[in-house]
Amino acid sequence: MTRKLLLAVGLLLYASLVESADLLELIASKPALSQVKKIIEADDVLSSLLRTKSYMAFLPNDKALNGYQGVKDSILISYHLSNLPYLVQEMPDELNTDLAGNPRVYISKLPSGRPSTTGWEHLHVYINDAKVIDANHEAISSRGMKQMLHIVDRVITPTVPRGIDFSQIDSIYLNPDAQKLIEKPRYYGLEGSLSISEFEGRVNALNLHDVYNISGKNTFFIPVDAGINTIIDKQVIHGHVVPGKVLFTRTVQDSKEEFESLAFTDNLKVFISMENVSSFNNEDQYYAKSKTIASDVAHMKGTALARIVKGNIPIKNGVAHLIDRPLMLVATNVLAILQKTAQLSMFYDLIRNHDSGLINVMTVAKSLTIFAPSNEAFKKVNNRQLEQIQLNTENISRLLRLHVVERILTTDELMDRNREPNLQVPTLSKGQNLYFAINSLDPKSPVVTVEGAGVTGTLTTANVIARNGAVHIVDRLLGIPSQTVYEKLATDPILSATFNLSQQEGWNEKLKNRDEQFTLFVPTNDAWAEIRRTMPSAYKKLFMGSFAYHVRNILERHMIANSVFTLEELLSLTTNATVSGKNILQGRLNMTRGKVYFQARVTQSFGEYYTDWNGVRAKVIRPDLKCVNGVVHVIDKVMMMNRDVTVSGSAVPAASGLASLVATFFTVAFARALHH
The missing domain is CATH 2.30.180.10 (FAS1 domain)
Incomplete structure (x- = not known):
């Protein structure tokens, strides 16, 4: 001791x-x-x-x-x-x-x-x-x-002249402000690829040096020479300055936080933000974004994106960042955005290597919108699946064109159309649509999700404007599923009611199994809201959690176990065509509970698809949401009746005959209907 x-x-x-x-x-x-x-x-x-x-x-x-x-x-x-x-x-x-x-x-x-x-x-x-x-x-x-x-944890680098005898230069350059930095960039090693003489020339020509010697704590974004290939006016120069804020790359924690630039008047309003985007090799890459929300004749609304090529240059009146191109200005075309944006390099390479026709479309088309997955999005993709798709020219082209819409579609329009049920637009991939949801109605920074072929991504940078369209950067590669059916139901906001119901007594646990296969017709939240209005007692019983047996019966009526049927395959069934690779009887499928029969009924209903069960006609509003263990078809009605939720001594619902087990799936084509 x-x-x-x-x-x-x-x-x-x-x-x-x-x-x-x-x-x-x-x-x-x-x-x-x-x-x-x-x-x-x-x-x-x-x-x-x-x-x-x-x-x-x-x-x-x-x-x-x-x-x-x-x-x-x-x-x-x-x-x-x-x-x-x-x-x-x-x-x-x-x-x-x-x-x-x-x-x-x-x-x-x-x-x-x-x-x-x-x-x-x-x-x-x-x-x-x-x-x-x-x-x-x-x-x-x-x-x-x-x-x-x-x-x-880092060396703090001063902005001082190097390789120069201090006694030979004016002392004001020992502690430069932004004006002195752009006036004598070579003193501070800003030469070669980091030269900013072009921008300094524009500032000189417009006599705007006073913008760069404003006192206080400010942030200045300065484009390097290689990125300047168009006219820069006074408003654009003002749009590169955030007054009253010192923004170092690591201290901006939220990419959604936006700061007013000097270009903030009654007629022109430009915000600046910064974002850390990991490259494919996990190196930090920082971007500056300008968002013009009120425009004038010479400056378009939208987002401009620039990579910070040398950041965090401390100066007497704040901090400066060198960027690879000017903010506020629009690109020549959408292809140029893909080419020049480092965080989109993998998507651009995929197009360049596999779809020259799409390259041409992006160059000459007058109106396009690209939903471009970031390099980070590719990390979430099953590489083996992607490699397999690339072996087939038709499949890879279909995948790439799923990300392209043949018109300009901005988040402003999506916000305006948010009240539309099942908001969707067609893509260049024939027969495939994109579906949208607005999860935040804040006009400054709406949270917009896009779904393509069952994969849902969030727009991380929206409205990057080109002269022939817009690019939205998304955090997913659409069309290659990574979620199970369980995960799809759990994460899709319009399917939350079905997901919550399916949790009773762990019924949905089976949907996590990646070794099994499911085809599931899933009612939307609005479909369940209709049940609440029309069958309030049944709805209350189902969602109170004490009627799991009845819930299971209803859900299993919507599910085909051990098989995956896309819309195309279901159509083949109803027209007695061959369904390749499916060992089934024509027109009949084994359900989890009982049999379901599919029959063809051709009427002129503008290419819409329905299931018809016991008089309940449900429209398929989002088909073919592919998952790693199945496919989900979203429908707008619940296939149920009041008698499905009966409480008897045996707690077993009475049989309703063969009719209660029959579902008719029928398709309607566009042809001729538009001519009547």
Whole structure:
């Protein structure tokens, strides 16, 4: 016991000695700061200052420095020092550093969602774009002044002239604002692919330098030369500036958060946002987006997207990001958007390699909308399925054209049409439609989902405008299922009532099985709402949870087990055509409970499809929602009657004869009907 007590006292004494050491000694005691220690010890002046004066250091760890490609010297370290020793949670919004010219760093504090144990853990604290990962280590200088050490996960790069004798240049360039940055970009290494001389020329020609020397904390987006191939006017330049906000890439946590640009007047309103999009190899790629919501004669409504090619350039009046093309301006055509947007490269390559005809359509068509899956969306796809589809020219073309609509379709129009039941539009893939749902009616940022062949995606970036159409970026590759029937019911908002009902006594657990197959006719929420209106007592019993036996009977009437029948195959059955690969009797299917007969009835009903059960005629409003273990056909009525929910002594519903087991599926064609 005595030995343990002595050890504990020794550890406490050691800790107190470390905490009472000067800042240089404290840095030397941290194994993660060995690289910084070497840089400091190589400079006698800097070493002396850290021993004697009041300082706060926010230093990059070894991992950060090892990955840093810039010059590692005392100039760099000086940008990580301030003479005001704050606890990290008490830091102000900005701090002057010890570097020549005293350039600022900017502090961002975001909630971490964690409890605070030592005073700061409830926060994510960023200094410019570097995150504080260890904090509040106190030291005392040799003169008795307070010192503080924090550790960050990235090197904080100053914007200082490099390779230039400071005595040969004006001191205003030691701590440049945005105007000085675009005036002398070569001082700061902005040459070659990072040259911004074209943009600076446009700013000069329009005499808009005052836009870039506005005081305060601002964010500036500057397009590089390679991306400028059209006229940039005053409003476009204003649309590249967010006043009063310093936006570093890592500190913008929500891509839906939008900021007013300088182009915000009665007639023209442009918002700016930023988004982190992982590339296919999991590297972070950041994008800037402009969204014009009120337009004038010269500027179209819609979204423009630009990749940040060099971000987080700290300047005297905020931060600058170099982007690969201007914001606010529209592309030549939709194909150009696919070509130039890095996060769409996999979709573009798929089209380029497999459907030259579609390339031509995108180039010459006057009105198109592309629902383009991002590279991230391809990570969610079964690669074997995709490879198999690519082996067949017709199949891959059908898949790609499922994402293309032969007209301009913006989210504004989808919002306007939101009240339409079963909102849908035809695609270039013959016979296949896209179906839409608006899950948030906020006009600034509606949440729009699109479904194609059973796969539902969300529009992550909408209304990227070209002269011949629009591109919406979606988070799914449509047409290749990844969900089970169970997951489809669980995630489709218009099928939630059927899903909730199917949970009784775990009936829907079987639908998770990827080794089984199902064909399911699923009533919509509106269909169940009709049951609630017309059969209130039956509805109440079904949804109260105590009539699982009756629920099972009704649901199994809507299900074909052990077989997958697309609409085309069902049509083949009803016309006595051969259904390839299906070992069945013509016109008859084995249901989970009893038999269902399909017969052909041809009437002129504009290509609509119905099931007809015991006088209940249900329209198939969304066919062929493919899943990995089956297919779902969405119908607008429930195939049930009041007598399905009867309570008797035996708790078994009375048989209703053969008629109650007969369902007629019939199709109606467009031909000739339009001519009558």
